[in-house]
Amino acid sequence: MLGDVAPESLGICDAHDHLFLTSPQLPGQEMDSVNAAGQELAAFGEAGGESLIQWTPYGMGRHAGKLPSLSRTTGVHVVAATGLHQAAHYTAELLDHLRAEGLADLFVRELTEGIADTGVRAGLTKVAGGFHGLDAHARWTMEAASEAHHATGAPIAVHLELGTGALDVLDLLCGKLDVPPGKVILGHLNRSPDLAIHHRAAEAGAYLAFDGPSRAHHATDWRMPxxxxxxxxxxxxxxxxxxxxxxxxGARATNGGPGLPYLLRGVRPRLELAAGKDVVERMLTVNPGRAFAVEWA
Structure with missing residues (x-):
């Protein structure tokens, strides 16, 4: 938010989170309060957090223009995203507009020139798969994301619906669209604890994000270690x-939920018991620095 940052300067990083997010799929649970976002980011900083990657894409209440002041006030680096989520999060009219405008052009513009009227340049493209597969909307967004990657070098972060479809995503992005697997971040793998699929995705060279411990997914906490x-x-x-x-x-710490600090206060010590402190430290520092690094094309 405050200019380019060297990968090694990210420090302890929450590699997938949201300060702002609105969707018709989450009625009454909108995260659109600047004050609440500031309190949450400050709580993360007090717990030792130094960077946060916001995966909120286009059209879902990013409030990109508010992020620089929040970053400056709390001292926590924030990275914004361009991209597009599943079709269910948008109106048909908006999607028709984006088809006419050119989705890849939008992504490239937000990655290079900045998000309209904010002065904020996105640092990644977020797209989404479907449940155990890719529909036409997912393929459209991933094709646009691949064009944006080839034009800018920016990484592509992928929402895997309930943790499924990882290999389909890699077949499309890396197999057909020539995106280097090291520029693909697969999210929510903990929601489908299929260790064989995890191994194959890692073997392909992608980054694997284990995220979502702030909500009650059936396999998140006890299978992730x-x-x-x-x-x-x-x-x-x-x-x-x-x-x-x-x-x-409701998941914010300021509203009685685990919120951003839980990643460091709850998840980190549990994972350290399973994998060791050195590995978890790498997951929180060195790895995100590499995964989200951009050599601007």
Whole structure:
């Protein structure tokens, strides 16, 4: 938000979270309060957090123009995203407009010139798959994201619906669209604790994000340590990331939920027992620095 930052300067990083997010899929749970976002980011900083990657994409209440002041006030680096989520989060009229305008052009513009009327340049493109597959909307957004990557060098972060479809995503992005696997970040793998799929995705060279501990997913907390330990033992510790993915106002720490600080106060010590402090430190510092690094094309 405050200019380019060297990868090694990110410090302890929440690799997938949201300060702002609104969607018709989450009625009454909008995260659109600047004051609440500031309190949450400050709480993360007090817990030791130094950077946060906001995956909120286009059209979902990013409030990109508010992020620089929040970053400056709290001392926490914030990275914004361009991109597009699943079709269910948007009106048909908006999607028709984006098809006419050119989705890849929008992504490239927000990555290079900045997000309209904010002065903020996005640092990644966020797209989404479907449940165990890719529909036409997902393919459209991923094709646009790949064009943006080839034009800018920016990484592509992917919401995997309930943690599924990782190999389909890699087949499309890396196989057909020639995106280097090291520029793809797969999110929510903990929601589908299939260790064989995790291994194949890591073997392909992608980054694997384990995120969402701030919400009650059926397999998130108690299976994640096993997954991290297994991947570490297989030699993939350098490809693992951690995030909180706070997406509702009720999940904020300021509203009585675990919120952003839980990643460091709850998840980190549990993972350290399984994989060791050195591995978890790498997941929170060195790995996100590499995963989100951009050599601007």
């Amino acid at each position: 096993e997954a991290v330990q297994t991947l570490t033992e297989a030699g993939f510790a350098d490809q693992l990331l951690l995030g909180g993915d706070t997406t509702t106002s």
